[in-house]
Structures are given as C-alpha cells and as structure tokens.
Amino acid sequence: MYDLHVHVIGHDRRIKDYSRNIDAYVLQAEFLGLEALGFVDHYPYRMKNVQKVVEKIDYYRNHAAIPILYGAEIYVPSNTRIPKYFDFSLAHTRRGYNLEEAFKMAQQKSIDIIAHPCAYGARCSNSRIEQFKDSGIALELSEKGLLYFPQWLHEKALELDIPLTLGSDAHNPEDLGFPGILERGLTWTPLAKVPFVEEGGWL
Ligand SMILES: [Zn+2]
Ligand SMILES: [Zn+2]
Numbered sequence: 001m002y003d004l005h006v007h008v009i010g011h012d013r014r015i016k017d018y019s020r021n022i023d024a025y026v027l028q029a030e031f032l033g034l035e036a037l038g039f040v041d042h043y044p045y046r047m048k049n050v051q052k053v054v055e056k057i058d059y060y061r062n063h064a065a066i067p068i069l070y071g072a073e074i075y076v077p078s079n080t081r082i083p084k085y086f087d088f089s090l091a092h093t094r095r096g097y098n099l100e101e102a103f104k105m106a107q108q109k110s111i112d113i114i115a116h117p118c119a120y121g122a123r124c125s126n127s128r129i130e131q132f133k134d135s136g137i138a139l140e141l142s143e144k145g146l147l148y149f150p151q152w153l154h155e156k157a158l159e160l161d162i163p164l165t166l167g168s169d170a171h172n173p174e175d176l177g178f179p180g181i182l183e184r185g186l187t188w189t190p191l192a193k194v195p196f197v198e199e200g201g202w203l
Contacts, residue, residue, distance in 0.1 A: 001178060002191045003029065004038035004071070005090060005115060005140060005167025008053050009046065018047060019056040024173035026064050032177055035191050036067040036202070038167075040090060043072035044080060054085075067202055073115060076105040088112045088196050090140070090167075095121030099153075103132040112196040113138045113165050116145030117153060124150060133160040136195035141188055144169035146180045154186055163189040 006025055009018050022039065029037045039057055047053070060068045071088040074080055077097070082089050091111045093102040102114050102122060117139050118124040139157055141149065141164050157164050166188050170176050181188075192203055 001032075001188075002034055002036040002038075002166055003168050003170070003176060003178075004036070004040075004069070004088070004113065004165050004194075005073075005142065005169050006037060006039050006176070007073075007169070007171045008039050008041055008057075010171040017049065017052060019049075019052040021173065022053070022056045022060065025170075025176065026060050026068070028173045028176050030065055034066060034176070036069065037064075038069040038071050038088065040071040040073045042092075043074055043082065043086070069202060071112075074109065074111065076102065076109065076111070078105075078109070082109065082111075087200065087202070090115040092116070092120075093122035096123070098123040098125065099127035099129055101127075103127075103129060103135065103137060106137050107132070107135055111137065113140050113167070115140045115167065116142035116148065116169060118150060119145035119148035124153060129156065129162070130160060133162055136163075136199075138163035138165045138189065138194060138196075140165050140167045141178075141181050141186055142167050142169050143178050143180055144175075146184070149186075158187070163194055165189060165194055 069087040072086040073090045091106045
C-alpha cells in the first residue's frame, strides 16, 4: 500500500512549524509498511513558512527508506498555475460539479488524480467517464471520503482500466492507514502502474 494524499498542514492552529509533522509521518509510514508517501499541500498555499516544509520534504526524498513525493491539491475549477516543482497534483472538485466536469478540468490542468470523487458536494450522477479512460487521470480511493465513493464507480473504473490510487487525506500522522478501504474489499492500482509514477520514473 502507498499513500498519495497526506496533508502537511493539520487543523491544529497552535502548531507554528508544520515541517515537524513530516518527521512523524515518515516514521509512521515506515511503521505501517507503506511503499511510498505523497505529501500534498493545498495550492495556493495557506501557510507562510513554506520554505521549511519544502526543505524537510527534500531531506526525506534523499534519506527516507521509501519514495517521498510532494504534490499540490488544487480546487477545480481554478485559474491557478501549478508550479513545476510539484511532483504530482490532485484535483479537489468544488461543490456542484460532476465527475465528467472534474475529469475535463483535470485534463485541462494536467492534473494526475481526482481526489475523493463524489465527496464534499461534488456529484457523480450523469457522468459519462468512458471518454477519459485513456487520459491517464486516476480516481482516488479516499479513506477519509470513502463514505461517498459509490461501488458502481469502483466497478466502472476497473472495467475501463481507469487507475485507482490510494489516499488517506490524513491531516495528522495518526490518521495514516486504510482500514475502511480494506474492509470494503476495494482494490487499487499498484504504484508502479500509476501513470504519473510510471512517467516520472519515481520508483
Ligand atoms: Zn480535498
Ligand atoms: Zn486533501
């Protein structure tokens, strides 16, 4: 298992230096036996001391036992340009948009993964997703948003060969892991077969 959706910034406003979270995440990921860890930040950033976070992630890129990636979670639709230093990107679909629209917006922005599909006000009904089967865009199996993920979408993704990636959407190191996804018996795409991982030579 791997996790491509881990937030550096939690919801505890007392924390001034979020880069410390990164140490705990890496330890916890190694403890859980994860194959890779993808940190993400909402972009545009909501924090001031980005530099420390970026430096710490860079440190672990070179020193952790597993591949460490750094991605951006972008609200779509959006006018934001995604900086090149991010290794990958996730689309957080705004309330009211459906999955077909989410795929189109992700395609326009070269986004790699649609985060937590059908959750938090995004819709999945009336979405013709067959047209995106060769787009290389993955759908996320979100531990946090699992409740919203319909079974038919899992089956449809498997049928169309749309990649399914794992993401906890953790905001705390203790939130790592996928108990709900395992319990539901959902299957995911092996890391080496995730299109952006393959293309980027991340393994
Ligand atoms: Zn999100
Ligand atoms: Zn998120």
